[in-house]
Amino acid sequence: MATVPLLTDDQLSPExxxxxxxIRAVRQTDYVNNFWRAMANDPATLKATWERLKAIMGPGALDPLTKEMLYIAVSVANACEYCVHSHTASARAKGMSDEMYGELLAVVGMASQTNALSTAMQVPVDERFRV
Amino acid sequence: MATVPLLTDDQLSPExxxxxxxIRAVRQTDYVNNFWRAMANDPATLKATWERLKAIMGPGALDPLTKEMLYIAVSVANACEYCVHSHTASARAKGMSDEMYGELLAVVGMASQTNALSTAMQVPVDERFRV
Amino acid sequence: MATVPLLTDDQLSPExxxxxxxIRAVRQTDYVNNFWRAMANDPATLKATWERLKAIMGPGALDPLTKEMLYIAVSVANACEYCVHSHTASARAKGMSDEMYGELLAVVGMASQTNALSTAMQVPVDERFRV
Amino acid sequence: MATVPLLTDDQLSPExxxxxxxIRAVRQTDYVNNFWRAMANDPATLKATWERLKAIMGPGALDPLTKEMLYIAVSVANACEYCVHSHTASARAKGMSDEMYGELLAVVGMASQTNALSTAMQVPVDERFRV
Amino acid sequence: MATVPLLTDDQLSPExxxxxxxIRAVRQTDYVNNFWRAMANDPATLKATWERLKAIMGPGALDPLTKEMLYIAVSVANACEYCVHSHTASARAKGMSDEMYGELLAVVGMASQTNALSTAMQVPVDERFRV
Amino acid sequence: MATVPLLTDDQLSPExxxxxxxIRAVRQTDYVNNFWRAMANDPATLKATWERLKAIMGPGALDPLTKEMLYIAVSVANACEYCVHSHTASARAKGMSDEMYGELLAVVGMASQTNALSTAMQVPVDERFRV
Structure with missing residues (x-):
């Protein structure tokens, strides 16, 4: 189904x-999801992507749950089916409640609507927004 | 520049x-930005859009700043120049620090990358994400 | 500003x-807009694009104004600034009233919103829609 | 399959x-499609979305079939599988013939092509389109 | 599953x-893929699309494999599942190695990331890029 | 104009x-373009992005010019004005001729068109493409 084989553990290169x-140590689970099994066909990109993702998605000025919700928002706008499913699952695992999810959906829907309206009318940016 | 005139206060219909x-009462400022001045050409859609936006963007299970950051994320993915500027300004006005903004950008960039990789490889959704 | 020169009439190849x-004969105007002046750098693609556009946008089962409005809808969703401006101008020249434009904007905004919501929730397609 | 349960009639909140x-009264059918069953998990957003959709999609300066075709055009550009299926079915139910559909597809394809070409060449907007 | 029937050979119009x-002569195979069987419902658009595709995708200043890889890149960014699958298969048939594909994926991912970052920060275009 | 200041050399952190x-050493020019000056506000993301870009865009199974053209293709589909300009300039600097650019544009335009048509008709993926 994928354009590359999803590698099993015994098909992996050492890298x-x-x-x-x-991934297993950081996530404290033995389960490695399909995205990484597809990425494993190119160990260098796998490693670079995981290292960067790990650095970005951890706690910082924004908490991990907020980051997962941002990830969902982008994935929806990019129409990435896999990413919508995987990051919605991750957000729930990190504590996203039904209320939070409902509000996330409402914001994403509203933003998509006003994005379209602004682009359609080609509204010029207010001077005060350009600092 | 816009496809419709940006209405001044004295050009507005009563509605x-x-x-x-x-808008002025809720935002506690006399300034009404260009998006609404463009929308004012169609009072019914103006009213429906503002009423819904007001309901969605207030405090709830998610705080208003988180909602603004989600709005930025969607606006970036939809390449809406106006919306990126206006909601980045709003998020800053609501307390988004440089550190928070840097992390937001990093997440949006990372999500865009893995969205593309997942779509390119057509990775099948893991059974465990489909609940 | 463009990535290619906008050719003036005396810079054109014979083709x-x-x-x-x-273009001038069909549109009954001497004005040739910038898109074609940019396209003129590659006469073969210019010709193929114009011939196909001419065939598609004329009257048929759908009238030319409806086609222009569909063009606007796609251009908005693709965030094409040039196309939004040029096709909004074309639609107006073909008789799009303020009321029609207002409804077009409302539909485009609504569609963008429910597109996002459907994608976010990954709603499965109803059997009855698959004929 | 969806990220939320599709609620059956007996799982609905009163709102x-x-x-x-x-929906049943307006559409004059007992069938309620999956989008609304997913939306029903958040009654406030369900109600706001339906009320607005009902107001927008009815007859006005544009007829309902034209609106459905605009909806298809946006849904295609946003790559929304669900929406493409549901609004194509709706357009057909409202009288879209094979000829109309063929022309719709041709316009959407052409617009997508010239959108890409305009963006690629960064064609500057003609002064006469900026009124 | 498609919104139109996939026509079998004996359902085709003469055109x-x-x-x-x-298609069979140019591709030197009896197999005609689903895209063309769907397009066959509108012979005029089928013919125009095939003629143009044939002209564009052949050898020229760019070789056919490079063109297929460009096609994949666009298809990924537009989230077109069908196109990603069909053009990845075509690129492989034309000699795309695993190494080439890995690099293609890495570039597409990187571009998606910096596209988002540039749009998010609304970076002004350097004067030297505007020739 | 950008949402962050474009840092001058004397405003940079040591990292x-x-x-x-x-960047200057690799590109053998003193000029550092605006994207990096915007990114410099977040040195960690600047460094990660540059390191990865440097690794990806160098020679490999694909030559650097092919990679720049792939970058343009993605940037067009994502409607990134900055990226279209900067990578078109880079591709030209790496030897992209007018003929190559013309063919690139034709492919990107064609792909955008058939992407839309495939998505609109929801063409099912041929079994033989799923290997």
Missing amino acids: AAAVFAD | AAAVFAD | AAAVFAD | AAAVFAD | AAAVFAD | AAAVFAD
């Missing part, structure tokens, strides 16, 4: 295997 | 004027 | 000049 | 049940 | 049959 | 300054 070990 | 009064 | 003559 | 009753 | 014959 | 030095 990919090391990344999988780190 | 649009009432919406502008509410 | 491009013939296309410009046809 | 959602009232919306479903109105 | 569509002629296009199918040319 | 950002080191990245700028590397």
